[in-house]
Amino acid sequence: MKTLQQSRAIIATAILGVIVSTYALYVEMAAESKPGYKALCDISEYASCSRVLTSEYSKGFGIIPKESALEVPNCIYGTLFYCFMIFLATFDHIGVNRLQLLLSLVSCASSVYLAYLLAFVLHDICLVCISTYFINGLLLWLVYNKNKQLVEKKK
Known part of the structure; x- marks a missing residue:
């Protein structure tokens, strides 16, 4: 796959991430503001995204102190991450791609x-x-x- 196609695939995937994260934020806000709210993704008692998205771990990954300005919904971090990945995907520079690789590793670890x-x-x-x-x-x-392709292209 050529780097342009790879960049497009990264952008499309990150756009999907923005959409899913935006929906998660909607569910979280609706569940907090409307008692008894049932989201489309609430399938059963043990398959409830609104229960998860309003848990103590749904903001600041459950590790950032409650009083901190960084204690925001995880889906906001996700949206920012995906938007940054879209921006970085527009570059065909190996250094930028390695930053993307590092950010992707951190996102997978999280x-x-x-x-x-x-x-x-x-x-x-x-x-x-x-x-x-x-x-x-x-x-x-x-x-x-994409990183493999850029390294081969450099040789």
């Missing part, structure tokens, strides 16, 4: 942490959350392949 919380702490299934984990994994794969 996905593993959040998946652990989802499965073993909250004992829930959140379709929106799981979707972002897959999107982050796909982004890592796409960015890695």
